[in-house]
Amino acid sequence: MRKVERWHAEKIKEAVDPMPSYLTRLRERMEKTGFVPTDRFMQTIHLAWEGVYSVSVVVHYLSREEGVGKDRTTRAA
DSSP states (O other), X not given: OOOOOHHHHHXXXXXXXXXXXXXXXXXXXXXXXXXXXXXXXXXXXHHHHHHHHHHHXXXXXXXXXXXXXXXXXXXXX
16 A cells, blocks of 8 residues: 655645635636636636645645654554
């Protein structure tokens, strides 16, 4: 079984971190210019935000030096 090493998670985190904010701003601009929630592109932007945000949360924890997200039994008390 392969796993993501911390250094790799840090690189992914650097690339992914700005994306949720960008997609949030894009969605807000789209709303202000008249896009409705039922618009297919608007829905796609929302789905993209959900996916990228999920990835950002996972890589955040995988990149933590103190080992957040590791099996609790392997950490010192």
